[in-house]
Amino acid sequence: MTALNGKTVLVSGATSGLGKSLALQLAQAGCRLALCGRNPEKLNVLVAELALPVDRLLARAFDLTDHSAAAKFSEEAIRKFGKVDILVNNAGANLAKERIESIDLKAFAAMLDLNCTAQLALTQPIWKSMTTAGGGRIVNVVSSAALFANTSIGSYTAAKGAFQALTGVMRREGRAHSIHVSAVYPGGIDTPFRAQARPDYLKPETVAEAIIGLLRLPADAAVHELVLRPPIEDNFA
Ligand SMILES: NC(=O)c1ccc[n+]([C@@H]2O[C@H](COP(=O)([O-])OP(=O)(O)OC[C@H]3O[C@@H](n4cnc5c(N)ncnc54)[C@H](OP(=O)(O)O)[C@@H]3O)[C@@H](O)[C@H]2O)c1
Known part of the structure; x- marks a missing residue:
């Protein structure tokens, strides 16, 4: 088992839902955390809840689609902690739910940006640093939407599909540098991602x-893909 204690982990979208759960569990595991979200009030609540010493935490609020802000945050994390061992590209949203004939092209481009391009902007400085540090782990939170063509969410599906494709290239390019890249495909998660609660x-x-379980696996296993669905879902072959 790989110990996570003392590892530096950068998590995007840490102010809510999955990212917040990750931040809390990684803190319990003894990690040093670089956390970002968009909403400063939500970030302050998380920082208070974590109650970590300053040498174990960097927290910044900014819009990830500001690519230079994203890259600066990664650079700041590398400067503060020396390196980032694990990057979790988790931030994302599904804000354009129309059928094909009604998709607004600007909204489509915005979904592609947040769910794929911005992830690349955040990743690039860490990627460079991992190549010189001798490797690292990257977990990209995709979605089961990239595995199944649900109707009415074309923008999100296309954006997560692009992120899935980028993840595949990262995995192959990363291999030569010992950068292990995992794609996680969750089905529905009960988070503020959608307005209504979904306890199912x-x-x-x-x-x-x-x-965290896949991050704890020993180095002989590189987990390429992890698919998790709630039993209620049947959107698989
Ligand atoms: N919930 C689901 O059913 C589901 C299923 C499959 C995959 N996913 C994926 O899982 C990941 C986490 O989603 P979640 O369910 O935890 O959703 P969530 O509770 O809505 O959290 C999304 C996180 O992303 C951040 N974010 C959104 N837009 C941003 C922006 N423009 N700039 C910076 N940060 C931004 C949010 O920041 P603020 O809160 O500060 O705005 C928040 O921290 C996403 O990639 C999502 O696509 C979710």
Whole structure:
């Protein structure tokens, strides 16, 4: 088992849902955390809840689609902690739910940006640093939406599909540098991601536990893909 104690982990989208559960569980595991979200009030609540010493925490609120802010945050994390051992690209949203004929092209581009391009902007400085540090782990939170063509969410599905494809290239390019890249495909998770509560969906704590479980695996196993669905879902072949 790989010990997570003392590892530096950067989690995006840490102010809510899955990212917040990850932050809380990783803190319990003894990690040093670089956390970002968009909403400063929510970030302050998380920071208070974590109650970590300053040498174990960096927390910043910014919009991830500001690519230079995203890259600066990664650079700041590397400066503060020396390196980032594990990056979890978790931030994301599904804000354009139309059928094909009604998809607004600007909203489509915004979904592609948040759910894929912005992840790349955050990753690039860490990628460079991992190549010189001798490797690292990257977990990209995709979605089961990339595995099944649900109707009415074309923008989100296309954006997560692009992120899935980018993840595949990262995995292959990372291999030469000992950067292990995992794609996680959750089905529905009961988080503020959607307005209505869904107690029949996955709990964010459970998905966080699964991600941490794969991070704890010994180095002889590189987990390429992890698919988790709540038993209620049947959107699979
Ligand atoms: N919930 C589901 O059913 C489900 C299923 C499959 C995959 N996923 C994926 O799982 C990941 C986590 O989602 P979740 O369910 O935990 O949703 P959530 O509770 O809504 O959390 C999303 C996180 O992303 C951040 N975020 C959103 N837009 C941002 C922006 N423009 N700039 C910076 N940060 C931004 C949010 O920050 P603020 O809160 O500070 O705005 C929040 O921390 C996402 O990638 C999502 O696509 C979710």
